[in-house]
Amino acid sequence: MKIGYIRVSTEEQNPARQQTLLRELNVDEIFLDKASGKNTDRPELQRMMQYVRRGDTVIVESISRFARNTRDLLELVEQLTAKEVEFVSKKEAIDTTTPTGKFMLTVFAAVAELEREYILQRQREGIAIAKQQGKYTGRKPLPLPDNFEAVVTRWRRGEITAREAMRKTGLKPNTFYRRVHE
Incomplete structure (x- = not known):
């Protein structure tokens, strides 16, 4: 079976682009998470990992939709490999059935993790500048309970x-x- 996995980071983000791609690839089943990719604690990802079986192929639009850091990505792919399940990322043209595909998976995972670190760094720098300018004061404390x-x-x-x-x-x-x- 072809199994599709989709992830968007928030409820507001639209998964349509990923869904269209996976439908064009004639996937049999789609699992969709609306959650951050910062870790693998995502309900549909976990459900998919339990669902797949020998001979299946997991297809994702991009490795960044599957995992945000190299360790998580490689652990997930290792779990799939142990179940004799293939992994395919369309954007990066990665297919883990080949040695080159496995190598490229590692390289792209590292690049995706680096990209995520750059995003976080820019976010921290932006917050620091906004604080200096008095535009960012952080979250306001909740009022104390009456009692x-x-x-x-x-x-x-x-x-x-x-x-x-x-x-x-x-x-x-x-x-x-x-x-x-x-």
């Missing part, structure tokens, strides 16, 4: 545990302690 002061007072007196105070205020540990110390 925060009363609960913290009880906690400081030893009447309730920190865990109980967090439960009553609905705050997670890091947030609770940070807000207590502010």
Whole structure:
């Protein structure tokens, strides 16, 4: 069987281009994730990895749609290979049934990872410049719950545990302690 995998990073992004390509290639089944590619913890990717079996071919539009770093890509392809499943990336013309295809997969994975690192670097630089110009102040803190002061007072007196105070205020540990110390 031909198995197609599609990934878009957000709900707003349109997977139509990838879907059209895979339909033109007559794939039998399509798995679609609307999630970041930063790791392999994606529901449809995991479902596809369980679904494929010996003799299948997984087809993606681009390796960047499958994995964002070399390690993840190579691990996923290794899992497919162990199941005797082929991997094909149309954009990069990679076919893991050949030694050259395996080599090219590694090279393109490294390039995709480098590209992602450049994107993150530019993002960090842009945020730093925006902060210097006073245009970026980060996320505004959520307002404190109405019962925060009363609960913290009880906690400081030893009447309730920190865990109980967090439960009553609905705050997670890091947030609770940070807000207590502010």
